[in-house]
Amino acid sequence: MLVQSVRRATKILQELATAGPRMGVTELAERVGVAKPTMHALLRTLEADGLVVQDPETGKYLLGPALLRLGNAYLETQELRGRSLTWADALAQRTREAVWVAILTGDRVLVVHHAFRPEGAVQILDVGASIPWSTCALGKAIVAFAPSAESERLLKAELPVLTGASIADRKKLRTQLEQVRRVGCAFEDQESALGDAGIAAPVFDRSGRVVGSMGIVGPVERLLADPAREEHALAVREVARNLSRDLGAPRNPSQRTA
Missing domain, CATH: 1.10.10.10 (Winged helix-like DNA-binding domain superfamily/Winged helix DNA-binding domain)
Structure with missing residues (x-):
């Protein structure tokens, strides 16, 4: 009640x-x-x-x-966040880009950890950032491997438009999610903020269920230009796979259920 x-x-x-x-x-x-x-x-x-x-x-x-105290207490309960600290730093060092770790809450992704880009420039901590799932690589990486009923619910709901590149066409978004399942990572090209891009891969737990995602974020010209795009995608997939194994995921997680 x-x-x-x-x-x-x-x-x-x-x-x-x-x-x-x-x-x-x-x-x-x-x-x-x-x-x-x-x-x-x-x-x-x-x-x-x-x-x-x-x-x-x-x-x-x-x-x-x-609310800040409650929020910090919530983050401390996140096993994904706790396990991701070392792996996020490793990915940041390898790609020389900022790394975000996120979970899905409702129809948005919540950034639960942020590893800064390894350079001296001033950077803003984005832990707590909430982004529509359909406008970022982190969200697509999760939804692509979510149970079919959950992904269908999200696809049928309103798809926010944050920039001219945001995808509101459900057919196009379905095609993207199918591609994510094939290649193991998702891409974002200025869909949540002009000039910004992202590459993310899913993270699985011991049951083989997708529990979040890990990815890099940065300027589109640095992340998505060849050959950096493929090099970054490989690094993101490998480190996300290592994080999944740290969480106890099997080598071949079930990834998606009906």
Whole structure:
């Protein structure tokens, strides 16, 4: 049985995360579908636990610091993340590119680990980044090997368009996923951000089930130009395979089920 007050509280957090960062009581009440007094009570409860904070200048609410603690605690429970640390560093050193490790949550991929490109330039940590699965190599690598029912559900859902290169054509996307299954890795060409590219491969657990993906991200001219494209793809596949074995995956994982 779903508890209504808990559902409303989570809806508030979701609205602040997606439509925020700052929202007033009236707007939140309209979005959640409750009366303003009820919204006031919900916000006071969330504020007491540090899940939201109120801007003293505007009176509007935004997400609170307690969510960061919860997020970090969640990352620490991820076996994939823990096992990937050494392998991600090895892939970054081998390709000289940044490495992301991701899992699928709903219809988006969540970056759970980020190994910086081994150079002196300033880089921004992207752990926690959430990206539509269909617009990135990381997502395609997972969905291509997900159970058929799950991949079909995702293909039939709305396919976001982030750039002119994003793929909203389901037939074309199906063809891409079939190609991923054949070659063992996925490619992204400016589909989530102009100028950026990605190459990713699936990661499997001890049961042979796909649990995430690992890949490199960087400028399109550096990742996808020949012969770097094939060299990078080979490295990504090999290191992702090693990570899978570290997780106990069989040498020939089942990869996809009906």
